[in-house]
Amino acid sequence: MGKVKIKRKSTLIDMTAMSDVTVLLLxxxxxxxxxxxxxxxxVITPASxxxxxxxxxxxxxxxxxxxxxxxxxxAGEADLxxxxxxxxxxxxxxxxxxxxxxxxxxxxxxxxxxxxxxxADVFAKIGSFGVPFQALPTFLRLSQTEQDKVIxxxxxxxxxxxxxxxxxxxxPNEFQIWMxxxxxxxNDNLQAQMKKGEGIAVKADQITPYSTVHHVLDNLQTLKxxxxxxxxxxxxxxx
Amino acid sequence: MAQIEQADKGKKKKGAxxxxxxxxxxxxxxxxxxxxxxxxxxxxxxxxxxxLSIALPTNEKVEQSEMNKAKDSEAITLIVDTERxxxxxxxxxxxxxxxxxxxxxxxxxxxxxxxxxxIFEDSNLERTVFLGNDASGMxxxxxxxxxxxxxxxxxxxAVLKQQWRNKEFSPKKDLNDSIYQARAKEVxxxxxxxxxxxxxxxxxxASWASVIGALDEMQINQISRYQIDNINKTDEGMIDAYxxxxxx
Numbered sequence: 001m002g003k004v005k006i007k008r009k010s011t012l013i014d015m016t017a018m019s020d021v022t023v024l025l026l027x028x029x030x031x032x033x034x035x036x037x038x039x040x041x042x043v044i045t046p047a048s049x050x051x052x053x054x055x056x057x058x059x060x061x062x063x064x065x066x067x068x069x070x071x072x073x074x075a076g077e078a079d080l081x082x083x084x085x086x087x088x089x090x091x092x093x094x095x096x097x098x099x100x101x102x103x104x105x106x107x108x109x110x111x112x113x114x115x116x117x118x119x120a121d122v123f124a125k126i127g128s129f130g131v132p133f134q135a136l137p138t139f140l141r142l143s144q145t146e147q148d149k150v151i152x153x154x155x156x157x158x159x160x161x162x163x164x165x166x167x168x169x170x171x172p173n174e175f176q177i178w179m180x181x182x183x184x185x186x187n188d189n190l191q192a193q194m195k196k197g198e199g200i201a202v203k204a205d206q207i208t209p210y211s212t213v214h215h216v217l218d219n220l221q222t223l224k225x226x227x228x229x230x231x232x233x234x235x236x237x238x239x
Numbered sequence: 240m241a242q243i244e245q246a247d248k249g250k251k252k253k254g255a256x257x258x259x260x261x262x263x264x265x266x267x268x269x270x271x272x273x274x275x276x277x278x279x280x281x282x283x284x285x286x287x288x289x290x291l292s293i294a295l296p297t298n299e300k301v302e303q304s305e306m307n308k309a310k311d312s313e314a315i316t317l318i319v320d321t322e323r324x325x326x327x328x329x330x331x332x333x334x335x336x337x338x339x340x341x342x343x344x345x346x347x348x349x350x351x352x353x354x355x356x357x358i359f360e361d362s363n364l365e366r367t368v369f370l371g372n373d374a375s376g377m378x379x380x381x382x383x384x385x386x387x388x389x390x391x392x393x394x395x396x397a398v399l400k401q402q403w404r405n406k407e408f409s410p411k412k413d414l415n416d417s418i419y420q421a422r423a424k425e426v427x428x429x430x431x432x433x434x435x436x437x438x439x440x441x442x443x444x445a446s447w448a449s450v451i452g453a454l455d456e457m458q459i460n461q462i463s464r465y466q467i468d469n470i471n472k473t474d475e476g477m478i479d480a481y482x483x484x485x486x487x
Binding site (some may be wrong): 014046049210 | 293449450
C-alpha cells in the first residue's frame with residue numbers, strides 16, 4: 001500500500017489584495033481630509049438642530065474657553081493660487097498685527113509695544129492667537145513648543161485677549177482693537193463677508209458661563225458686527 | 240497574484256536556466272499603508288461644525304416712537320439659568336446631564352402693586368426645564384409652552400411638511416426642498432397669524448449650552464421673532480422671589 005502523501009501547503013499569504021484595499025482607503029482619506037486647526041483649548045460646542053454648515057476657511061474664529069479666555073484666529077484657504085479672494089494669507093496676518101499694534105500704541109503712548117520684523121513673521125504663522133499686547137513681544141520670541149505650552153495654560157493671567165463690557169469705541173479694549181484691525185486689514189473680500197455676517201464665528205464651550213460669552217456678543221454689537229454665526233454640534237429634534 | 244510565472248513549455252532542455260518564480264512580498268507595503276491611514280484618520284475632521292446664524296440689534300439709541308413694540312399678548316420672556324454647585328461647577332443629574340432651567344413669563348412682568356411698589360412675590364413668573372419630545376413625540380417642558388403659543392404657524396408648517404415629504408412641490412429633490420423652505424419662511428413671517436415674540440435672557444450663571452438650547456427651541460418651534468436681551472433688576476428680583484417661595 002502506498003502512503004497517502006499530504007501536500008505541504010505554503011503558508012505565504014498573498015498581500016496584494018490587502019495592499020490594494022489599503023491604498024484605496026488611503027486615497028479616500030487623503031482626498032477628504034481637512035486638517036484640524038490647532039486650537040489652544042479643546043472646546044465642546046453645545047448641540048443644536050440647525051443644519052447650516054460653516055465654512056472652515058475665510059472666517060474669523062472667536063474661541064471662548066470654559067474659563068472665559070478669548071482667542072482669535074483668522075482662517076483662510078491654504079491654496080491661495082486657486083483662491084485669489086481668500087483671506088488667510090501670511091501677509092494679511094502681518095497687516096492685522098501691524099494695524100492692531102499701531103492702534104494700541106496710539107492709545108497707550110506710555111507703554112508702547114515694539115515688535116521687530118521677525119516677530120511679525122512668527123505671528124503670521126500662528127493659527128490662534130490670544131495674548132495681551134503687553135505680553136506679545138515676549139510671547140513671539142519663545143520657541144513654537146513653548147508658545148503652545150503658554151497659550152494652552154488657562155491658569156496664566158497673560159493668556160487670552162483681555163475683554164470687558166466697554167461700549168465706547170474711542171477707547172476700545174484689546175478685543176475691539178483686534179477686531180477693528182482685522183476688519184480694516186485692506187482685504188475687500190474680508191470686509192464684504194464680515195458685513196454679510198458670514199465672516200465671524202463664535203465658538204464657545206457648552207459649560208462656559210453666559211456672562212463671559214455675553215462680553216463677546218456685546219463687544220461685537222458695539223463694533224457693529226451684528227451678524228455672525230455661533231458654532232454648534234448637531235443633534236436631532238427629539239433629543 | 241504577486242508572482243510572475245514563466246510558462247515552461249516543452250521539454251526541459253539540458254542546460255536551460257532554472258525558471259524563476261518572481262514573488263513580491265507586499266506585507267511591508269500594507270504595514271506602511273496602514274500607518275498612513277491611521278495618521279490621516281486621526282488628523283482629519285470629517286464632520287463640519289453646524290452653525291446658528293444670529294443677528295443682534297444695533298445698540299444705537301432708537302427713538303421710543305420708532306420702536307416696534309411687541310404686543311403684550313404676544314410677548315414671552317424666557318430667562319435661562321443653569322443650576323450650579325457652591326464651587327461654581329455645573330450641577331449634574333444621575334445621567335450626567337446638566338439641568339438647565341427656564342423661567343418664563345407671558346406679557347409684562349406683573350410686579351407692581353396698587354402702591355406702585357415692586358413686589359416680586361406673586362409675580363407671573365413660572366419655571367420649567369428644557370426637555371425634548373417624549374416617547375410618543377409629544378412636546379414637554381418649555382417646548383410645550385412655545386409650541387402652544389405658536390400653534391397657527393406650526394399647523395400650517397405641518398401641512399407643508401407633509402406635502403414636502405410626498406414631493407408635491409416638485410419631483411426633483413432640490414427644487415422640492417427650496418420651494419418648501421420658501422413656503423415655510425412665508426408662513427413663519429405671516430403677520431396675519433398670531434405669532435409670539437420671544438425675548439431670551441440669561442442669568443450670569445447660565446451655561447452657554449442653555450442659551451443655545453433656547454435659540455434652538457426657536458428653530459424647532461418655527462418662531463421667527465426672537466431676540467437676546469440683557470437681564471434686568473426686575474427679572475432678578477422675580478427669580479429670587481420664586482426661589483424663596485418654591486425652593487430650588
